[in-house]
Amino acid sequence: MDCIVVNRDGGESLFAAIRSIQAQIGVDLSIVIVDNASRPAELERIALEAPAVRLVTFSRNLGFAAAANEGIARTRAPFVLLVNNDAVLAPDYAARLAARLALDTRLAAAQGVILAAGKTTVDTAGLLWNDRGEAIPVFAGSDVSRVPSEAFEVTGVSATAALFRREAFADLSLDGRVFDDRFFAYYEDVDLSLRLFREGWRFACDPGAIAWHEGSRTGRRTPFRRGIWTARNRWRTLFANFEPRFLVRHLPKLLRADLAHAKKLGVRGTILPLLVWPRILADALHSRGGSRRLSDWPSVERRDAAVATWA
Numbered sequence: 047m048d049c050i051v052v053n054r055d056g057g058e059s060l061f062a063a064i065r066s067i068q069a070q071i072g073v074d075l076s077i078v079i080v081d082n083a084s085r086p087a088e089l090e091r092i093a094l095e096a097p098a099v100r101l102v103t104f105s106r107n108l109g110f111a112a113a114a115n116e117g118i119a120r121t122r123a124p125f126v127l128l129v130n131n132d133a134v135l136a137p138d139y140a141a142r143l144a145a146r147l148a149l150d151t152r153l154a155a156a157q158g159v160i161l162a163a164g165k166t167t168v169d170t171a172g173l174l175w176n177d178r179g180e181a182i183p184v185f186a187g188s189d190v191s192r193v194p195s196e197a198f199e200v201t202g203v204s205a206t207a208a209l210f211r212r213e214a215f216a217d218l219s220l221d222g223r224v225f226d227d228r229f230f231a232y233y234e235d236v237d238l239s240l241r242l243f244r245e246g247w248r249f250a251c252d253p254g255a256i257a258w259h260e261g262s263r264t265g266r267r268t269p270f271r272r273g274i275w276t277a278r279n280r281w282r283t284l285f286a287n288f289e290p291r292f293l294v295r296h297l298p299k300l301l302r303a304d305l306a307h308a309k310k311l312g313v314r315g316t317i318l319p320l321l322v323w324p325r326i327l328a329d330a331l332h333s334r335g336g337s338r339r340l341s342d343w344p345s346v347e348r349r350d351a352a353v354a355t356w357a
Contacts, residue, residue: 047075047140047209049127050117052110054082056131059260064096066134067127072141075127076100080117082107109230114205115223118215126210132260133160133207142255143209146197154214154247155239157203158255159185159193166190169259172200172251173239175343178303179284179296181236184251197252201344202239207257217245226282232272233279240287244338277307289339 049067053060067077077099079092083106092101102116118126125147127140139158146156160169168190170183184200185193215224218241225234239249284293284300293300 047073047125047127047144048117048121048123049075049077049129049140050114050121051077051079051129051131052082052113052117053079053084053088053131054107055084055088057088059132060088061091061095062134063129063131064092064099066137067129067140068096068098069137070135070140071137073144075140076121076123078102078117078121080104080108080113082109082113109227110205111225111229111231111234112227114225114234115227118212118224119222122212124212126212128205128208128210130206130259132163134163134258135207136256139207139255139257140209142252146250146252147209147211150248150250152248153211153250154242155203155208155210156250156252156255157200157206157208158257159190159251159253160204160206160257160259161190163258163260168193169261170204170206171253172249173202173204173236175201175345177296177299177343179293179300179343180280180303181233181283193253195253197250197254199346200249200251201243201346202236203249203251205235205238206259208235214242214245214247217242217247226286229279229282230275232275233283237279237283237286240283240340240344243344244287244340273307277304287340289341292341 051060051063051067056063064077067075077096079099079101081089081101081103083104089101089103092099102120104113108116114128125144127143129135143156143158147153157172159171161167162169166189168185168188170186171193172184173181174184176182181202183204218224220226224238226237229237280303
């Protein structure tokens, strides 16, 4: 198994993540850190404290999507574990997910229950869709006691800490790239999940696998830029994966989601449409969605086998 961590000045959180990955039991795991122009002191510390880690460095920030692609292209193991630089894994996290993928060859990826750092509150247990065209973390904000005790199907996984089957990547059509590196950051895992979903792959959450996530360590430094990326990439995902007539039918609800997103940014949110919509419209004209786009929001209830088959 290969583990890829995309980093940019992760600080102490990065080293906590590395220690938790190195402490994984029951799996043969190699670690690759793809670094997006961190400070020299951090790179020196990685070399000193984690000499067994393979460090791939870039002199500029490629963003999460392109950096993850670089890590995937440089590895060969059948399973690829993606871990955020501010996530900490329980010692059996990787082994549990590997067993899940080995048991069910229909699964493109699996994740565990990811909790907010130091809490029992769920950060994400997978992805689902609301009727405003937003990808929502499963059980987000709920206490972990509300999560089912058995494995359950989800419509996608969060790249915060997810194990992918490399074989599934062969079904994608982005010139050898797994993530769409135009995204830079945010929604790239949603787009990937949808493209795999369209090819018939499935996803699961194993609640026995637990991780903790500090949450958007890099994005908090630039909240307005994060807002631009999120709004732009949501529409980029929608245009690429859903039928145009379906999006037109739901347009009022889709726009309400944009309005709510802009309000969260305060006064600066009023200029968000001016910054985002020219690129959104360009994407609509040059969408690379291809065939078999979706005509409804993904839903596990519509799949051909019961969730209970994974119990």
